[in-house]
Amino acid sequence: MSASNTLLAPPDINTSLAALNAGLEQPWTLAGNTLAKTFVFADFPSAFAFMTRVALAAEKLDHHPDWTNAWNRVDVRLSTHEAGGITALDFRLAGLIEASARR
């Protein structure tokens, strides 16, 4: 049995990644020990409104993204620092981020 903040084994990561990406136009990818995706918006206010929505979800989940913003672009990298890589928490946050980008 594994807690949500236990490092996932590579096959589990691949399974979860396939599930996360099902139906998405732009997929999440693995970048080093992180789950990564770049979101591009119409302008800065749209990008920052997305970041605000993600901030609310992340603070509620108590798990936060590493992210970079440059005007209309937001690069997201997810990993669980205490675990040293990707855990179920990161997939949960990725799902919430997708929902935030869609609305």
Next chain:
Amino acid sequence: MSASNTLLAPPDINTSLAALNAGLEQPWTLAGNTLAKTFVFADFPSAFAFMTRVALAAEKLDHHPDWTNAWNRVDVRLSTHEAGGITALDFRLAGLIEASARR
């Protein structure tokens, strides 16, 4: 010639209101000396993301709404305090708020 923060005469308000409401599902209405509309969202994060977008537009325009939020609902009232009523600035902000709600 009138500056954007000059009180609009009732016929001008009616003309601008008709133009603002053209094509909107839910119209803005006149409530006392203010331009009013209630926006309802799926949940609090959606409402607050909308408010963040409006905050960015308002601060840029240097003209801010009077607004009330209760979970998924945002009541907006626009008027120009120095002018004591509705001015062209309020219609400009209303247009930006509509754009913020749509995205």
Next chain:
Amino acid sequence: MSASNTLLAPPDINTSLAALNAGLEQPWTLAGNTLAKTFVFADFPSAFAFMTRVALAAEKLDHHPDWTNAWNRVDVRLSTHEAGGITALDFRLAGLIEASARR
């Protein structure tokens, strides 16, 4: 034993209110069935940064304020709608809002 969303009896409200207000320059007051306070800031960005911090705390707590903003001013009213009045949850949110205003 009472859950955090059970209506508080008037003596319990008074006790909790005294505890909340201990050490505060501006006290919270009772306004109808709500716990109320007005916060005034230097300008709109300061007011909205406060609101953002409160939004994060409220979404995490799953309990949200009824609040009105006009430029540098934020009027907060707290009550638990399902309970029809003030509960322990409202005092918890009030404490978090105070912490948000101080920083």
Next chain:
Amino acid sequence: MSASNTLLAPPDINTSLAALNAGLEQPWTLAGNTLAKTFVFADFPSAFAFMTRVALAAEKLDHHPDWTNAWNRVDVRLSTHEAGGITALDFRLAGLIEASARR
């Protein structure tokens, strides 16, 4: 005569940097073609409230930071992309960011 988005010459950058850093506990530094500083806060809500305040100032100025956030930490890099380096606009934004961090 130079517009605010004209590339600054190295001696002008040094003069402006000294003026910006006067009285600051933590200085801004030059990192490549950017003006850089890392801000560390108590927690994520404090970091994101700071980002919200900076977002409002940046959108008003129509000049935005490149920035990275990881929980309580915000790394800011300023440069004017069209100019290919640091301009007076970047120093103006840096000043506004400092004011945002102090409050």
